[in-house]
Amino acid sequence: MANKKFFWIKLKQDFFNDPYIKLLRRMAGGDTYTIIYLEMLVKSASTDGMLYFQGAGQDIAEELSLILDENVEDVRALLAYLEAKKLITHPEIKEDVFLVASADLTGSETDSAMRMRKFRERQMLQGNGQASLSYADVTDRYDKKEIEIEIEIDKETDIDIDKELDIKTDLETDKQKLENKQSSVVTNSKALLLKALQDNGIFISPQSIAFDNLVAFYEDDGMEIELIIKAIEVANESGKNNVNYVNGILNNKLSRSILTLEQYEKDEQSWQKKQSTKKTEKDLTPEQAKWLADRQRKREQHATS
Structure with missing residues (x-):
């Protein structure tokens, strides 16, 4: 829980x-x-x-x-x-x-501490039970059996709280063991990201939500740290020294399932090739463009035959 x-x-x-x-x-x-x-x-x-x-x-x-x-x-x-x-x-x-x-x-207070505090308050009230019972004998406002049932319920509640605390302790122990195994990797990754941000003129606090969101691309989405660092460098080269621009690059790659630096570079090469092709086609005369289109169509027909 x-x-x-x-x-x-x-x-x-x-x-x-x-x-x-x-x-x-x-x-x-x-x-x-x-x-x-x-x-x-x-x-x-x-x-x-x-x-x-x-x-x-x-x-x-x-x-x-x-x-x-x-x-x-x-x-x-x-x-x-x-x-x-x-x-x-x-x-x-x-x-x-x-x-x-x-x-x-x-x-501040944890919810378990709050439940324990309320439970102790009920115990203190029950410590004054004799006075309450004597008053009940005169006014008939309280029933002794109901009070005994309430006390029994509180005892069960105390047992439940103890069980919950034992379970919580076991879970926290397992969680701590897992965190100890991952801490060195995570800490190193965060240090690399923070250094890359600072080296590229982007200064944010390592305790900020902006930094946590950036780390989430690695921890939650499975992106390589090298890819995130590359996006930071691209933002700097473009004169956009802010986290929002880096997030824009990473979200674009994430939407196309690009998670590694190798995939990123292949995607960039493909884009550059398309841009080069478009530029070449703009320089062709209408006759040359028609000839190139016919040639491409014949190649496609040959490939499917």
């Missing part, structure tokens, strides 16, 4: 009394900026306070406006304010944003 993790932000009682927030709200459109700021905090809760630029927009402001469904100028004005007040930083890449307040406001 997958062990999900839930995240949330928890505002302190004096959040809106913070001088930076009060100043933000006094600005023209400040209430809107405050809401967008809260949306950004929620969005960053599961990424340790980071908002990664994926390349969907021209910059992080445009991209956040699309993700949060907010006006781009409002987002841009908010980012300028937050940067001026040092409430955001850019740890590695200029477009990636780290929200300084996120660490103090973010909470």
